[in-house]
């Protein structure tokens with residue numbers, strides 16, 4: 564960290580790592596890929612990308628970074644999970660593989676692939692009151708829905724009312740992919756309101 568400029572890690576085991584790096588680069592935010600505990604210890608915040616939650620889960624165990632991730636999240640490392648990243652941050656998952664584990668941190672129940680196989684991917688408008696300006700349009704790709712928001716704060720919903728974004732302290736999870744829609748405002752909001760205040 565230099566001054567109030569955070570170094571943001573992107574968990575780079577599987578998924579849309581480059582898209583997140585592209586958004587961070589456009590925002591002028593220093594970033595690096597994270598694959599092991601040493602790299603994790605060097606970052607001020609972490610993005611868990613979209614991809615396949617069961618695969619990312621397995622790879623964190625194979626690469627031996629899972630315990631360090633769980634500990635960092637519990638210690639309050641600011642984290643943003645998108646789609647599979649949200650699933651990995653959920654305390655409870657329905658529709659997961661039998662041996663699928665999560666890192667936890669968000670007291671939510673998330674339904675995996677909640678839009679069904681007939682609607683694998685679509686784009687829609689999201690209601691996210693924390694972010695002003697033009698409506699947020701974003702992609703949902705085999706996306707999860709938060710079925711029970713537990714003790715978390717709901718930060719994003721669909722026009723139909725489904726919960727697609729939650730926050731608990733420094734942990735933010737969203738079902739959608741601003742990083743594939745060229746939508747910079749969600750990352751910008753997260754860095755300004757979650758990551759930077761955590762550095763003080």
Ligand code: GLN
Nearest residue numbers: 613614615616646647705
């Ligand atoms: N369906 C994926 C999963 O269960 C998530 C899809 C995504 O990240 N775009 O992990």
